[in-house]
Amino acid sequence: MKGKDTMSNQDERIVVGKFGSTYGIRGWLKVFTYTDNPESIFDYSPWYINQKGEWVEYKVESWKRHNKGMVCKLEGLEVREEAHLLTNFEIAIDPAVLPELSEDEFYWRELFGMKVVTTKGYDLGEVTDIMELVRTMFWL
Numbered sequence: 001m002k003g004k005d006t007m008s009n010q011d012e013r014i015v016v017g018k019f020g021s022t023y024g025i026r027g028w029l030k031v032f033t034y035t036d037n038p039e040s041i042f043d044y045s046p047w048y049i050n051q052k053g054e055w056v057e058y059k060v061e062s063w064k065r066h067n068k069g070m071v072c073k074l075e076g077l078e079v080r081e082e083a084h085l086l087t088n089f090e091i092a093i094d095p096a097v098l099p100e101l102s103e104d105e106f107y108w109r110e111l112f113g114m115k116v117v118t119t120k121g122y123d124l125g126e127v128t129d130i131m132e133l134v135r136t137m138f139w140l
Contacts, residue, residue, distance in 0.1 A: 029072060
């Protein structure tokens, strides 16, 4: 549903993807996902789009694979012109819809701000960024 919930605190949402250009004439959009499994972006509902500083709720009506990517139809968007207004907008979710992890697992976002200390007690600072490379992760 379009426009049912608005929130101004960006910290309460997690960006999981981005809309690309429109697809067809019936309000479909291309979707670029940041999730490990690209299709899992559709497991999270609802989606939130930051429009003029406010998070606006949208629900996915339908989705499908298209060529090497994916496209979706959002509830309330019926024509290409309406969907075009969301081109290049980021897709966010509420952290509460993420699956629970086991005790020895964590989400990267949970590491930010944590204090880093060597095994000998030397304070290295705190985690401010994580950079994923091909075979190694660097925590900055």
